[in-house]
Amino acid sequence: MSQSEFETNLNSTDSAVAVFERDDQTFLSNVRNAVRSYPTLVPALVLIVSILIFGIIAPRFLSPGVLSLVLQQVTVIGIVAIAQTLIILTAGIDLSVGAILVLSTFVMGRLAVSSGVPLPIAIAGGMAIGTLMGAFNGFLVAKIKLPPFIVTLGTLSVFTALKLWYSGSESIRNSDIEANAPSLLWFGEAAARPFGATITYGGIALILLAAVFWYILQHTAWGRHVYAIGDDPEAAALSGIKTDNTLISVYAVAGLICGFGAWVAIGRVGSISPISFEEINLATITAVVIGGTSLFGGRGSIPGSVLGALIVGVFTTGLSLAGVDDYWQMFAVGNLVLIAVALDQWLRRATQ
Amino acid sequence: MNNINHNVEPVLQAKGLMKRYGTVVAMNGADFELYPNEVLGVIGDNGAGKTTLIRAISGATAPDHGTIELDGKVVNFNTPDDARNAGIETVYQNLALSPALSIADNMFLGREIREKGIMGKLFRKLDHKKMETFARDKLSELGLLTIQNINQAVETLSGGQRQGVAVARAAAFGSKVVIMDEPTAALGVKESRRVLDLIQDVKSKGIPIVLISHNMPHIFEVCDRIHIHRLGRRLCTVDPKIISMSDAVAMMTGAMEPPPEALVT
Numbered sequence: 001m002s003q004s005e006f007e008t009n010l011n012s013t014d015s016a017v018a019v020f021e022r023d024d025q026t027f028l029s030n031v032r033n034a035v036r037s038y039p040t041l042v043p044a045l046v047l048i049v050s051i052l053i054f055g056i057i058a059p060r061f062l063s064p065g066v067l068s069l070v071l072q073q074v075t076v077i078g079i080v081a082i083a084q085t086l087i088i089l090t091a092g093i094d095l096s097v098g099a100i101l102v103l104s105t106f107v108m109g110r111l112a113v114s115s116g117v118p119l120p121i122a123i124a125g126g127m128a129i130g131t132l133m134g135a136f137n138g139f140l141v142a143k144i145k146l147p148p149f150i151v152t153l154g155t156l157s158v159f160t161a162l163k164l165w166y167s168g169s170e171s172i173r174n175s176d177i178e179a180n181a182p183s184l185l186w187f188g189e190a191a192a193r194p195f196g197a198t199i200t201y202g203g204i205a206l207i208l209l210a211a212v213f214w215y216i217l218q219h220t221a222w223g224r225h226v227y228a229i230g231d232d233p234e235a236a237a238l239s240g241i242k243t244d245n246t247l248i249s250v251y252a253v254a255g256l257i258c259g260f261g262a263w264v265a266i267g268r269v270g271s272i273s274p275i276s277f278e279e280i281n282l283a284t285i286t287a288v289v290i291g292g293t294s295l296f297g298g299r300g301s302i303p304g305s306v307l308g309a310l311i312v313g314v315f316t317t318g319l320s321l322a323g324v325d326d327y328w329q330m331f332a333v334g335n336l337v338l339i340a341v342a343l344d345q346w347l348r349r350a351t352q
Numbered sequence: 353m354n355n356i357n358h359n360v361e362p363v364l365q366a367k368g369l370m371k372r373y374g375t376v377v378a379m380n381g382a383d384f385e386l387y388p389n390e391v392l393g394v395i396g397d398n399g400a401g402k403t404t405l406i407r408a409i410s411g412a413t414a415p416d417h418g419t420i421e422l423d424g425k426v427v428n429f430n431t432p433d434d435a436r437n438a439g440i441e442t443v444y445q446n447l448a449l450s451p452a453l454s455i456a457d458n459m460f461l462g463r464e465i466r467e468k469g470i471m472g473k474l475f476r477k478l479d480h481k482k483m484e485t486f487a488r489d490k491l492s493e494l495g496l497l498t499i500q501n502i503n504q505a506v507e508t509l510s511g512g513q514r515q516g517v518a519v520a521r522a523a524a525f526g527s528k529v530v531i532m533d534e535p536t537a538a539l540g541v542k543e544s545r546r547v548l549d550l551i552q553d554v555k556s557k558g559i560p561i562v563l564i565s566h567n568m569p570h571i572f573e574v575c576d577r578i579h580i581h582r583l584g585r586r587l588c589t590v591d592p593k594i595i596s597m598s599d600a601v602a603m604m605t606g607a608m609e610p611p612p613e614a615l616v617t
């Protein structure tokens with residue numbers, strides 16, 4: 001075996017080229033690696049710091065009642081943000097989650113209130129419709145190979161039209177739900193009232209659902225595949241992952257989560273309206289991005305998105321308690337999004 | 353005529369493979385043999401059809417005609433997964449690694465190990481510890497030790513280190529054959545040297561290797577036989593100890609007929 005001449009000189013040099021060690025131990029790179037390894041670190045810190053700052057600006061903010069109100073306000077956004085996170089992790093985006101959510105509330109409401117169907121069947125029916133709509137998105141993305149943005153922009157209109165048709169553009173009133181299917185409102189009820197705080201079953205559901213999907217993403221093969229597909233779909237396919245089926249399942253599961261969120265939303269709002277939750281698509285994307293999940297796919301986390309939703313809630317509630325006008329609240333949340341995206345870009349660049 | 357492998361059955365054999373893409377004939381009766389304990393180089397000009405040949409034996413492309421035999425048994429690969437399950441691992445030119453996932457995750461992508469008992473069965477929980485230990489063992493087996501953190505993301509590794517992970521993955525799971533497509537094309541001189549050493553390490557474990565490369569010095573250094581591909585079929589298989597690099601290039605471009613004394617079967 002002969003080495004080329006130009007290579008023989010190498011024998012006398014350091015051969016430690018493929019050794020796994022880091023040589024850039026500057027402070028900045030340590031921060032970068034910490035953030036990369038623990039992606040929820042930044043949103044967790046931002047949440048704590050912003051709660052403290054608003055506590056100083058508006059002392060009333062730090063009361064258990066106000067803090068639990070924030071949790072109630074972000075309950076539905078947080079649940080739908082879990083669905084949005086799954087999709088964004090695959091480098092997709094879902095603009096139709098709001099339409100799926102509201103159409104599912106009407107399926108549950110109409111079945112339980114107007115048709116007198118037993119409640120479990122009405123709820124299962126709403127969640128099944130949500131899953132079906134999600135799977136339809138997934139089919140178009142995975143099999144027809146259309147870009148997720150365009151697919152869900154299209155189905156946003158389709159599902160919204162179906163919602164208006166099915167609802168007859170009429171709300172289902174709170175009194176009708178209470179009379180015929182009071183359990184539909186269960187998630188809005190208080191589970192506990194410690195120290196003047198109001199913890200609803202919906203808030204508990206959000207935390208539990210986040211824990212379940214954190215587990216699924218971190219500790220099951222399906223979860224690892226979701227990350228791999230968002231990271232590099234070709235590499236995932238060559239590694240033996242059935243990327244099409246996994247993608248369809250991701251969109252279907254996202255639809256299922258929206259279906260579940262519909263039940264929680266009925267309890268939160270108390271009635272069912274065709275014009276509710278119209279801004280939830282962008283609100284969930286905001287929460288996901290502030291939570292540190294990359295719009296380019298492959299990195300991010302479920303707890304991050306819940307924290308992101310809470311951060312938005314803390315900012316809007318805190319600023320309004322401090323007497324700041326609505327438009328400055330929007331201004332602040334918009335800046336949070338820009339900072340979060342810039343941070344993500346910085347992390348990505350550092351990996352090149 | 354040298355007959356260095358007589359009386360030994362090939363591990364992997366292809367006979368008369370044909371593949372057409374519309375009017376383009378990518379494979380025109382291509383034959384291929386890989387024997388135990390050898391490194392077989394595959395060279396050919398661009399468009400000679402060597403990629404299609406490699407895709408066929410690694411399951412990424414199904415040939416129109418012809419048969420592929422593994423250990424003497426006819427096999428039909430429809431997906432890369434089929435070939436993998438049969439013990440053929442491929443290191444693709446783009447490595448097929450997920451940058452944001454850890455080294456251990458990448459090694460087991462698509463074949464994760466679940467925990468035993470109820471956590472694994474009912475809750476589908478992965479056995480991270482077992483996979484990490486296995487990944488660490490395989491990397492140190494190939495001399496890629498001093499890993500500080502097996503959970504560090506692949507994107508934090510250099511090109512040579514990533515190649516090391518991809519090769520370690522193939523060597524760990526490839527029970528029959530390891531195929532490497534241009535493993536040194538993107539690497540520097542030193543890193544290439546490391547990969548060539550890795551090839552020898554894998555060979556010494558008794559796994560035959562197919563090496564596709566445009567780099568003649570590398571091919572001539574590590575290969576026992578060289579399969580020269582031309583116009584969709586095998587032109588000849590030659591002994592690198594007998595012919596020169598420039599002759600090999602002349603044969604693959606059609607400027608020279610294969611000299612009978614250099615041929616091996």
